[in-house]
Amino acid sequence: MARPGIFKDWFVIRKDLPQARRATLTVVSFVLPLLLWCVVSYVPWVWHPDVKIELSAEREGVTTVFTAGDRVSKAYFPEFQKEVRDENAAVIAAREAGNPETGARRMNQKLLRQLAPLAMAQGWIGQEDGQNDAALYPVWRDLATGAKTAVKPHLSEENLAIVRQNWERLGALSPEFVFKQLPEDPLLKLIPQGAPSNPVYLPAPHEVIEAGLRDFTAQASTGEQTMGDRYVASLKIILWGFFWACLIGIPLGILCGVFDFFSKLCEPFVDFFRYMPAPTFSTLLVAVLLAGDAPKVALVFVGTVFQMVLVVSKTTRLLDPALLEAAQTLGAKPKQMITQVVIPGIMPNLYNDLRILLGWAWTWLVIAELIGVKSGLTEFIETQGRFRNFERVFPVIILIGVTGFVTDQFLSWLHGLMFPWAGRSGALSRGIARVFTWPFRAIAASRGKALAEHAERMAAVRNQTQTP
Template identity: 60%
Template sequence: MSEVKSKSREHWFGIRKDLAPGRRTLLTVCSFGIPLLVWVTVSYVPFIWHPDIKLEISADRDGVTTVFTAGDRVSKEFFPTFVEAVRQENRKVLDARVKNNPHFVSRRENIKRLRHLAPLGVANGWLKNNERQNDEKIFNLWKQLAEGELASRAISLSQENLEIIEENWILLSKASPTFNLKLYPTEALLKLIPQGISSNPVYLPAPHEVINAGWLDFNTVPENGMPTMWERYRHSLNIIFWGFAYSCLLGIPLAILCGSFDFFSKLHEPFVDFFRYMPAPTFSVLFVAFLGTADAPKIMLVFVGTFFQLVLVIANTTRLLENSLIEAAQTLGAKRRQLLGRIILPGILPNLYNDLRILLGWAWTWLVIAELIGEKTGLTGFIDTQGTRYNFDRVFPVIILIGLTGFFTDRLLNWLRYLFFPWTEEVRQAPKGLLTRLLLSSTDRTTYFK
């Protein structure tokens, strides 16, 4: 009994011992689950952090350059100041009204004050996201809220704001009981008092915010002919592909030559080694100068970023090939070309393939810099534009997409090793699932299905 127990303990923490497949899967799930759990906990459990207020209803202040819109975060210390400033302005409007000397503003100013209710309409599903400027619907919203036909569930309106809604509606309905933008009053309407919920800083949006923003961005087709997110994604993939393809095309042959012949090694490697320390982005202006502003300089940057590493890594891999194989072939009378084509190339392929997998990851790193050279395009163009405006809830879905793309490409390439290199020790010893066996049987039935 105790033997079984100690055996199972060995299984969890055995030095250089493989875990059972079930436990491996469990741990893999955990490796994603734990960070997610931390994110969810910090986002949804109050009192852990939540130093800010996320505005659900905002207001513009007179004579202040900083404008907060719904969705913006303000710190908890600042929020009362903000609210008090708006209250103060409302008080002035009311005082003036009482003194029979009401304030007048432009019609557009009033329209804007009314539109501050739009986020509430969207949150309750009364307005579609693209109807934030639909003044007729917003007019009806004020009406229905004032007359008690609607009650906001998603955002609970404060008593103060309910009174403001009624107060404004009196003024609005007096001007015209049905919607007519031209008959809107010019007497100053009251501003809604900002309301918000406690939240984390803008750089750590909650999971549901990220999912919502991502869903919206990836499903909206911009009206002005700008690329959709999927088109941006394709554009980025295109740049990665060509940058990396050029790297492989020129790098692999050169590297194999360097690894095989001391002549090429000494002729090229010192320079390559020197060049790889020069940061690729510093050449960006140069690339734009001779390659234009479209995709060419971006592809070039990915190329320069990966090529030099690739040459050195693969040259080294080539050198690691067992010398005995080459000697054996030479004994059998192989010529130089046969040695390269029949011994060295097949011999290093499995390792070369693994090297390329790692280098592909590098290519993604360079992409992010490359897409800002020349014209801003692709996923990074979007990340940059939204990032400077602190819309991180819209940035994260894109970053996650890049991460997932990299991860799944790597998994796929890893799995394809079974097909490409079934003779390697690593593959032969690895446990194979049904799908892998099926795949392998397509090339060599006898070996895998007895």
């Protein structure tokens, strides 16, 4: 059965797709998870096991207090509302019976602050006025009289009726806030309001964006680091740890791949040691290198260098033996074979190995920054996660992923410039490589010419000695 035309040339074994299709699939690979996240977060009938409280109330005899922004299960939220309605019904019944409770002035003052989250969301008061009773008192009046209307979140008709009833009693006693003028009997409590929500560990995309912009543009307090400072500190730990791993791992890996002596001497222990979890050495590293960045860099080094030795030695062994045989035939010494045949021959594949190993080094960042004195991006992640502020955790996680991805793509692009003979490359990369390799090509051409002249002289000598 013939394939539909729409799928033509999309699924061909061992054949690269056209550049436009490859770019499209790359974009789709990011769009699909983001789309799924948006569907889960914004489509009301999809999942949403919790309710995010927008307006809350305290209940009598209950020690757990929910405030705006907290999440409760969808099954419990109606019970929460019912308990508050029952308390209001008891207050109304006591009034009608002519036996209202007294001594509730302090409780009424706290009740006035129920509207603080809603007023701040509308921009009617500032964040610092959440407990400013003089600023909140007019909000009750304006909502009761219709001078102001709440939007996102809005007040339900039930709560609007409660606001009007409460203001009728408040306004009759004092047009402005005066604690001694508050009613002695209880006011009615607002009924909790909320919206369907993901669990706290999966905030909606807009919450993540807002929190990220807020954190990355905020000025740091005295003695604190900005997010930019934390980011730079984390980059230094990764780059220094990877640098030392390369300094040790690359030469040792090449020696193991070239000489069986080094292979049998080093690789068994390296293969044994790489199975030991690097974090188990964290206490030892802190004891030896003290607090600070040194043990963090060392942990990235320990977690990367042993893998690097084995990967580089494997890449070295994959070099075409014909190149080594040709060099030996031409009289190359071991040092010349390593520096002029092995290293140039493995360079394109070694470069790709280092790209992959750099990604491996990034996986140690979070663990490394937790040992000794917590620092960098990980300190922020750990602190905010402890307080369940996951909308502030996600931007940092995404930043780490974006940094790794962009770095890898940039290094991949450089591979085409530096080694245009080793894979796909465009006219630009071939041209740049031709410019930068011109001195080496000139030296190679000169050496080739000298070898050819030498071969001609040797042939002439042989002819003379063979002539009778």
